[in-house]
Amino acid sequence: MEYQLMAIDMDGTLLDSSKRVLPSSTEAIEEALDAGRQIAICSGRCPVMIEMDRDDFTRVRYAICGSGSAIYDLHERRLLRETTLDRALLDLALEASEGEDYICEAFSGPGFYFGPDMVERMPDYYMGIYVPLYAKTGTPMEGFERRLREPSFPVQKFNLHFRTPEARSRVRERLESAPLELAYSDEASLELSPIGVNKGTGMIELAELLGIPREATIAIGDADNDLSMLRDAGLGVAMGNANENARAAAAVTVADNDHGGVAEAIRRFLLGAGDARGGERA
Secondary structure, three states: OOOOEEEEOOEOOOEOOOOOEOHHHHHHHHHHHHOOOEEEEEOOOOHHHHHOOHHHOOOOOEEEEHHHOEEEEOOOOEEEEEOOOOHHHHHHHHHHOOOOOEEEEEEEOOEEEEOOOHHHHHHHHOOHHHHHHHHHHOEEOOOHHHHHOOOOOOOOEEEEEEOOHHHHHHHHHHHOOOOEEEEEEOOOEEEEEEOOOOHHHHHHHHHHHOOOOHHHEEEEEOOHHHHHHHHHOOEEEEOOOOOHHHHHHOOEEOOOOOOOHHHHHHHHHHHOOOOHHHOEOO
């Protein structure tokens, strides 16, 4: 199979442990684009977050954002498609979180919004490394949780960040029967997306837009919110730093995000003669 499209997760995959894009990744992306292949960012992040690292992949045109809830054209800086959460489900998520210690944000349009004190509180919720990103790209909002309940404020994805992983697990259990896509991310975060919408569906929708069959797609990721695309792609690739679930969902494993895993995947599978049948990397 000659692969034509690679969907690349950001955190833990394209970004190293310091939240930077390795030069080797940028070089390999350029090689793939020069060869006529397609590269897409496929992230839980919203468009404005992805644009913060735009200088490291300037020629990449498409981003699957909000864990599949939006497809964004990075060149024209516009949403091509978005799916929003039902208002009653947002109410349900807030009710399920009552009594727990959490902070939260909502993706709406190309941006994201949160309470006025969230950024300063983030280090207490395993989110300290994201403080510069949120401070630069997010929008603090007075009366944020009240605004969430207003029909004039459409939400593509809703993220809850808890003080402990145990609190996250309790809230997920309370929401398990709700018509929502639920995914763990980071140490104690829970992502809520519209039912039937995830990174896998976003990747397939973009492939169809580009006229690329599912079998000719590659997905590369490291965490639970990548599982759908790792399973749905023609080839699922796990980073060397991936968790056990991601490794199990993928067909092959490459180096970790600090040691050129993305560049290895591009050159072995999207561009090269790498054999996916061999399972783990040599």
